[in-house]
Amino acid sequence: MSHEEMRLSLGAYILGGLDAEETRAVEAHLATCAECRAEAEGFEMLPALLDAVPVSRAMALAPAEAPVEAVAPPVLLAKVRARRRVNRLRWGAAAAAVAAAALVGGVALGPVVNPAGPIAVPAPAVTQPAPVARYTLSSADGVQVDVALVRKNWGTELELSCHGMLGEGVYSVWVSNADGGWERAASWSSSAYQGTAVLTGATAQQPSAIRGIQIRDEAQHALASLTIG
Amino acid sequence: MPMDEEAVAAMYRDHGAALRRFARGAVGSEQQAEDIVQEAIIRVWKLAPETTVGLRAYLYRTVRNLIVDEYRHQARRPRVVDSLDDGFDRAYDAERIDVLLGRVVMEEALLRLTAEHRQALIALHYRRLSVAEAAEELGVPVGTVKSRCFYALKALRSTLEEMGVEP
Ligand SMILES: [Zn+2]
Secondary structure, rough: OOHHHHHHHHHHHHHHOOOOHHHHHHHHHHHOOOOHHHHHHOOOHHHHHHHHHHHHHHHHHHHOOOOOOOOOOOHHHHHHHHHHOOOOOOOOOOOOOOHHHHOOOOOOOOOOOOOOOOOOOOOOHHHHHOOOOEEEEOOOOOOOOEEEEEEEEEEEEEEEEOOOOOOEEEEEEEEEEOOOEEEEEEEEEEOOOOOOEEEEEOOOOOHHOOOOOEEEEEOEEEEEEEEOO | OOHHHHHHHHHHHHHHHHHHHHHOOOOOHHHHHHHHHHHHHHHHHOOOOOOOOOOHHHHHHHHHHHHHHHHHHOOOOOEEEEEEEOEEEEOOHHHHHHHHHHHHHHHHHHHHOHHHHHHHHHHHHHHHOOOOHHHHOOOOOOHHHHHHHHHHHHHHHHHHHHHHEEO
């Protein structure tokens, strides 16, 4: 068989569909043809990846239609509009914020490893600037908040990781400027989290203008306070 | 990429259905799956990525993390082992969620192939038919089955690359 015929047989070869004689012929050709070897190597991982789909489900896909496009629900777009309006004061949603946690200190997303065959989902093409400063605030009763300040065009983003919240309550993080005025940068309800709350706060001030950070409880009492500079 | 309603609508349009299929395999209800997908899209929008390259992979990853976290939160509650209507046990831990992710990503990739290419992969890989058997069943020449298998794997590879999965 010619090189071109051999090349076109590589798919069936990788999928194990050739008979013994054809298989031998392809293997003999692979031993001598670098181009076909490279082609075959490009296919090598695919059977293991295909094994991630159980046979019964794969068979059900045979007559399937192309993936459908979904129309974004109005409620989602409304959320976006709402958040855009308050872009000076953003904080994480009440749902647990693992993705945000991965972003504290930059994007740190490990590969997804499938035991049936490795699928590497690459880190996204999202670059997050490194924090310019990190602080830890602790209250007398054990609330601890790790704060990383990230410089943004519009001001400062606060990456917050909050542990040790006792009971249910609404907590907030405040930042002060050089004039001594305090501004709320984030707030969250501890009942939405177990153990650790990870969220994003924001202030229009540049990191260098921030003079203090406070954690406050529902009654606006400062639980912990930090002076900078 | 404009980070506004249009961008979010586009993310939802292009990735919503696939993400929901993934989430639905791991959480209890359609509503929960929908909530997780919306949360993931909002998160990615908030990060304001400057490019859509690798966006799908990133959205999958975010949905995956939200699901894993959900299970961590539920870990202290008693577990009720139940099955989805398709007969698969629900994914209960990170490892199984990753298996599920691999499955959903591959199903999505298969769905993006042409029906002929998908048919060839199902015949040879999943049903373990030989080229000769597949040719007979599909009513096409042996050479056609071979070239379909070849181009199906080519297409699968580039689909996976487009989806941000490196085979
Ligand atoms: Zn060759």
